[in-house]
Amino acid sequence: MGMEGRMAVWYADNTGRDQRRFQSTAQLIVERTRDGAAVLEVAPGPGYMAIILAKSSRRVTALDISKTFIEMGRENARKAGVAIDFRQGNASAMPFEGASFDYVACVAAFKNFTDPIGAINEMHRVLRRGGQASIFDLRKDASMKDINSEVEKMRLSACNAFVTRLTFRFLLLKRAYTIDDLERMAKASSFQRWEIKSDGVGFEMRLFKE
Numbered sequence: 001m002g003m004e005g006r007m008a009v010w011y012a013d014n015t016g017r018d019q020r021r022f023q024s025t026a027q028l029i030v031e032r033t034r035d036g037a038a039v040l041e042v043a044p045g046p047g048y049m050a051i052i053l054a055k056s057s058r059r060v061t062a063l064d065i066s067k068t069f070i071e072m073g074r075e076n077a078r079k080a081g082v083a084i085d086f087r088q089g090n091a092s093a094m095p096f097e098g099a100s101f102d103y104v105a106c107v108a109a110f111k112n113f114t115d116p117i118g119a120i121n122e123m124h125r126v127l128r129r130g131g132q133a134s135i136f137d138l139r140k141d142a143s144m145k146d147i148n149s150e151v152e153k154m155r156l157s158a159c160n161a162f163v164t165r166l167t168f169r170f171l172l173l174k175r176a177y178t179i180d181d182l183e184r185m186a187k188a189s190s191f192q193r194w195e196i197k198s199d200g201v202g203f204e205m206r207l208f209k210e
């Protein structure tokens with residue numbers, strides 16, 4: 001499911017106000033990769049994290065199914081003065097040769113994929129041996145109390161905070177996965193080694209290509 005048009009503009013405006021989430025995730029990836037590493041961000045939306053990675057000397061490619069986000073990401077990268085190869089395409093049928101990347105990252109998008117195991121298998125295919133993928137997303141058992149405090153940190157207007165809380169409660173939590181679901185998906189995928197950790201309202205699933 002891609003986000004297009006006004007919905008994409010609303011999302012970009014809401015999430016762009018507080019860059020801390022993108023900065024802390026990008027920092028983790030920078031610590032795990034060398035300068036010049038080929039990093040693929042799957043489902044980057046407006047490209048905020050991809051831009052931070054490109055500013056940190058990573059060679060960044062960004063793949064999103066949404067035409068609006070690809071155009072927006074290109075424009076944001078141009079304004080930020082960084083080169084990012086933005087491509088439109090599906091996480092479960094990536095338009096890349098095998099073994100093209102050292103690291104694949106995917107943030108706040110995995111629960112939206114219609115073929116999540118297909119997406120994990122594509123991450124495996126496009127990674128080089130010794131590379132790894134990190135998927136960060138919301139956990140199904142996150143409490144509304146924790147989600148409300150996350151939304152507070154997003155510095156939204158009262159109206160946008162209300163809509164965002166409703167979106168979490170009635171849409172995002174319904175689609176989100178439990179740690180057990182993620183374990184089952186990793187086992188069914190091409191990866192042989194992985195780690196899944198809970199973190200605040202979310203999780204990180206790290207998948208290693210051996």
Ligand SMILES: C[S@@+](CC[C@H](N)C(=O)[O-])C[C@H]1O[C@@H](n2cnc3c(N)ncnc32)[C@H](O)[C@@H]1O
Pocket residue numbers: 001002003015042043044045046063064065066069089090091092106107108109112113114
């Ligand atoms: C909630 S946004 C997350 C954007 C960004 N990663 C962030 O952290 O703000 C979800 C993104 O997933 C993208 N998306 C959904 N299904 C996709 C698919 N099958 N392949 C690639 N991108 C997809 C959407 O277009 C959107 O950009």
